[in-house]
Amino acid sequence: MGTIEERFDAIVVGAGPSGNAAAYTMAKNGLKVLQIERGEYPGSKNVQGAILYADALERIIPDFREDAPLERHVVEQRIWMMDDTSHTGMHYRSDDFNEEKPNRYTIIRAQFDRWFSSKVREAGAIVLCETTVTELLKDRNGKVIGVLTDRHGGPVLADVVVLAEGVNGLIGQRAGLREELHPRTVALAVKEMHFLPQEVIEQRFNISGDSGVVIEAMGTITKGMTGTGFLYTNRESISIGIGCVIEDFTRTGQTPYGLLDKFKSHPSVAPLIAGAEVKEYAAHLIPEGGYKAMPSIYGNGWVVTGDAAHLVNAVHREGSNLAMTSGRIAGETITYLKRRREPCDFDHLGEYRKRLEESFVLKDMRKYQKIPDFLHGQRHFLDLYPRLISKAAQTWLRVDGKAKREKEGEIMKTLRKQRGLAGLVADGVRFARAWR
Amino acid sequence: MSTAPTPAPAAGRASMKKELPERFKSYKHVWVFIEFEHGQIHPVSLELLGEGRKLADKLNCELAGVLLGGDKAQLQEAAVSVWEHGADLVYICADPILTHYRNEPYTRVMTDLTNTYQPEIMLLGATVMGRDLAGAVATTLLTGLTADCTELAIDDEGSLAATRPTFGGSLLCTIHTLNFRPQMATIRPRVMAMPARTTGRRGRTIEHKAGLNELDIITKVLRFLPDRDSKKAQLAYADIVVAGGSGLRSPENLQHVRELAAALGGEWGCSRPLVQKGWVEADRQIGQTGKTIRPKLYIAAGISGAIQHRVGVEGADTIVAINTDPNAPIMDFAHLAVIADATEFLPALTAAFNRRLSVNRLAG
């Protein structure tokens, strides 16, 4: 069983959004592409909320709306600060979102990834599923020249390998291209699908047709850990989940499953999912360390895209769009080098990093680079403030014969007592700094 | 039966009602193929006689059993049981060639009998023999066959409405054979209740010549190797069944299931994952792709009650679920539930039954 005779222009490891974007871009441009996915089918191992940001995909497949399996387009965003019995919310709903080409959609990843993969095949790439890449093959000069898999035979050779292997990035790690994940820079998210009849979902969320609602929740539901909960409406199901930084789980001894149970039984959430049939319980990591946690993303014969490159904007809960954009840019870079007959070595692949810097991907990553550390040091943002806000809202709303000025005073007093005026001001400043 | 039932076109066809072709108008009476091997009638055949009796009464026609085998005297003896379980008539075909079941000669005789005596309905057990034979007979006769039915009825137009689970039991569908005869169906063991036996009930026999020549039969039976552990086959017919599922967490904990079953003098089984993990042999699996059971008491420990499991146990008189999850699907069809860790509760239950039974034994 020797080497497979033929040589590919590129091998893409993984068939998530970033791998698909890379494989599609290259195949569409006539490159000979082999994509390898360990799951039974693309998407079978993927877990995501999931919100699809149209723009990133539109730049790859402009007419994707024609046949992509989209669930609902988002017309309403709710952001909830939760304490144990209440939530204080910011809702934004606009009919403007009912536009011809909506900007955000809920999707079911298993279906979406399969669809995307079918496009990759149509574009001419070869996609092998149920096959795990076990190792990168390097030549004498340390240049990556192919991969080994868990199947007999091989290695398979290529001029460049795109590592779109997702957050764990074991292959890159094994090849010494990157370090192990740090518990502080990855979050563990758990998610369930709750099935309900379409009519029930539409009633409960006051929506119709293909429009949908998204809820992002934070506060005491994460028990003081850095993390958020979410609830997305699909056509006939609701995705609900919660995630926190791994280190926090270890520190507090909380279990992800326990958190999700609490979140689901919260009086603001329970009625939304009541009576649903639960299917698919899944857990997945999210790289949330931000810019500072990024590994090197290119080298001699290889580039890294998507989650494997730690490209997630945790503040805005964006991931798949950064994944697709980085995949596309990697694909474009490789196509560019191929066309110019340049080798895909360290020097030339620097072009990938350069293009990524020019895109929103690294600009956003840089903008929020201080947020993870900030949240890590300022836990009261996730626990104390939600409680305070809830208390304030309740004091304000309860009609009980107290004078309004008295109420305002009461609210300010609690704030001051719990956090201190200086603390409040400092928090504001710190947050603004990290945000900038 | 559609291999992939697609409700939409099916509904379209339902309105198609052609006149029954002239050549089938003479087809009458309900037949039950009596599975007879090693000198014994398979219980499913008797269950089908009970069901066939109801259909025949509704259609106002006769119920016949069809007995094939090698030894005439043996068959005649078996005919008595067939009458006593409700048949008016028994077709007997004795020929040494038919001593052991083989598809070809059995198919030939059954098609020949059908063409000669023209039954309207033919029922067979959905056993390895019944399914092997039914498929071949139906294809030879070019008629419809509905496999694995759970319910049979006669509709207003006098046609057989055969209901069977589809999509792994998530749905049921009712299937008709409109323009062909006989209308054939196979039914799983234990789905229909065993009819009461009327001792002394007698009927007629019609003997049929097989007209076979061993030289024409290409397939030969070289040997029959009986199952060593014949008790395994008893699971489907046990009155008390205790079963364990993934909730037991380790193969060692199956011991608790076996002990309770032993204390109750019953049989034990399991859900499919345990078979897939290699903890238990396949013939102890209960459910859609395992055994259908119909015990008086079924105790399911650490079994969630997935639809494929449910369809195999629903016929039980009393279903007890032992599960840590009060919302497990099994709660929808169990009668009694104990929300507890099965590995802790099973030993307590075994002890309690043992106490009761021994106390009573002494008292009795």
Added chain:
Amino acid sequence: MHIVVCIKQVPDSAQIRVHPVTNTIMRQGVPTIINPYDLFALEEALRLRDTFGGEVTVLTMGPPMAEESLRKALGIGADRAVLLTDRFFAGSDTLATSFALAQAVRKIGETWGEPKLVFTGKQTIDGDTAQVGPGIARRLGLQQFTYVAGIQDVNEAAGTITVLRRAEGGVQELSTQLPALITMLEGTNEIRRGSIADVLRGARAELVTWNAQAAGIADVTSCGLRGSPTVVKRVFAPKTRAAKATQVEVKDRTPETIAEDLIDQIYARQPGLEDDLMRMAAGY
């Protein structure tokens, strides 16, 4: 030796859900797989090929997307794949399915040499009838072995085969003359993983796609809805019992007390059971 294996692409029934209101199958997003039972047939065929040489042709009848399962089969090691697809086949019951498949097997024989063995799975997980195998055998006049647990011996020169067949209460050892049709019992072998070269070939291979005419079916009235004697008149969800299980009180009670309570409740529900249990426990 040329062997044909019939495989079917089916929805993974473990993931099927029924719409709670309309009682229809929610197929959306349900992944499709090769009918698991058919993999045992495929593996057995591949083993015979590896021993005796020859080719394995996989055959499926289904919509164009059934191509996926054929590619998978090629990736496991089959040599050739034939997709039988035509709108005339829509709505086939087992009789019509076996008619079309039998015709295709005939055509395969004419094109690439007569198959000595045709394999099918024991049954499908969607149709679940176990009828298509026997149907094909009858139509082609092949000897039929259902529920085969193992192949004892194949004598190519003499054209004979000996198999072990699962029967009621035991196993039959049967021998016959080839050609024959075998439906394979589950758990009888373990499906192999194709090599990287196999899966590459599978991904790229040209599939043979036949419509009814190409498969040599002149009379389409035997196909699809028109060729199906059975009619699905009604599809409905199983009745759900109104009442959920009665929970035996467990709070603050010892397992012993709970057990006693449970036994009382069982006897209360089913008065005759106590006597039955007494008899059975005593070993009658």
